[in-house]
Amino acid sequence: MSKSKRTKIIDILNGDQLGSTVVVKGWVRTKRDSKNVVFIALNDGSVMRNLQIVVDNGSISEEVLASITTGASLSVTGEVIASEGKGQAVELSAQAIQVLGEADPEKYPLQPKRHSLEFLREIAHLRPRTNTFGAIYRIRHAMIFAVHQFFTNKGFLNIHTPIITASDAEGAGETFMVTNFDMEKPPKGADGQIDFNQDFFGKKTNLTVSGQLEGELAALALSDIYTFGPCFRAENSNTSRHLAEFWMIEPEMAFYDLKDTMDLAEEFVRYLVKYALQHCEEDLAFLNKRAEDEDKNKKQEDRRPMSLLESLQFVAEHDFERITYTEAIQILRNSKPNKKKRFQFLIEDWGADLQSEHERYLVEKHFKKPVIIYDYPANIKAFYMRVNEDGKTVAAMDVLFPGIGEIIGGSQREERYDQLTHKMENMGIHAADLQWYLDTRRFGTAPHSGFGLGFERFMQFITGMHNIRDVIPFPRARGSAEF
């Protein structure tokens, strides 16, 4: 059957197709039958809503009707008619039904009722067939598109940075090694150590933890670029905010200082949120209701202060709070939980790293809005961040979101060759390993900045999902690489 003959359900529900005969294909959500008529709710993923198929008694063989069960895939030919029922404007009066794939009702795990997210995580290969995950994946696509649209509109170039790299000097965490050695007997050198000179790439390689360093190379030629690719971290972190494989968006801009970068980050996030509100209305309304229902079963203090839609609206309309690390320390030092010793880690001296309890206090209690903290102490940040005039802070910034924590990390990069090499030396990073990176500082160096947005963290905010494993189709985490 030719593809052109098939009509997507979204076009039937939203379009003006009354009276026309169409072919629809999709999967059965529920079937309800009574003496004279059978109703089938059909979904094809093009939209949250189902198309109601109406089968008048006798028009379709008993045998075919019997094999139409929840989860079966159908091709239905019928006429689009005005619905007699109340739940929908139009429905499809079936003339012919072909069952493309049966789903044994005794074994098909999805039921026409709500499942726990934990159970759906175990059957992640089937969960796209649920309303919740259909909505999440449609929104995820819309956000991917909006990312490219935002940067394209601003004249940024998308750069594909390498996934296999020999650089692990960024210090962003444990890496996954890439090798094609026979693990039983890897070649060894005279010193008895594994000889990576004989490996596929002639050196030790790993999966990338970030495209930033390569992104800088491109920015220092093309001015404004961004990457949007997978990152891999072998950290042993088991939380609802971490994945071993996640996607990151990393813009890098020549001639931007930190202030320009914070402006861009804020504009970017607000653009994405507005795009979702405008283009994913139906899916967001569903997730909003889902979150509200979820909150009903929780204690008052565990409920979200704003509904999902309210918090999206809030971010779309309000500026983020911007404070320096030093100001943050002052606020925290004078805060109630610090004075009453409610913090597990009390804030005393300047220079301490902020714990998540502190970040949450600032975002959720003190400011009640997204917060950008900038000008961090140099010794708690990465080597490539630009040292400020005071000599003890760096031009770094983190964007903190309610409920999620750090969603963006960025900085102005150290463009001065001497300062950069000096710092690398202090941090034990070998200049020889990063000669290609240092060359940008030797030849036509320029002020530049960038940031990284964790795409799944952002998706958690947009969808209101608490566990990051529910906003990526196939989550990879410690001890788990199913499907």
Next chain:
RNA sequence: UCCCCCUUAGCUCAGUUGGUUAGAGCGGCUGACUGUUAAUCAGUAGGUCCUUGGUUCGAGCCCAAGAGGGGGAGCCA
């Protein structure tokens, strides 16, 4: 990696002080029903009580170890 919690039917969960044959709702199946919306009503099948070991006359329940899952911390995006 650390701390806390959980694991009983396909799913969500009850299960009293350790005591006879382990329950409910939903889902499935069978039937009824003149248009249903996660339909409704009636009936029915369905169990390695996570695994292993221990205590006991007797363990779903107590103890130990392990596995899996969830929440939090650290690290980070």
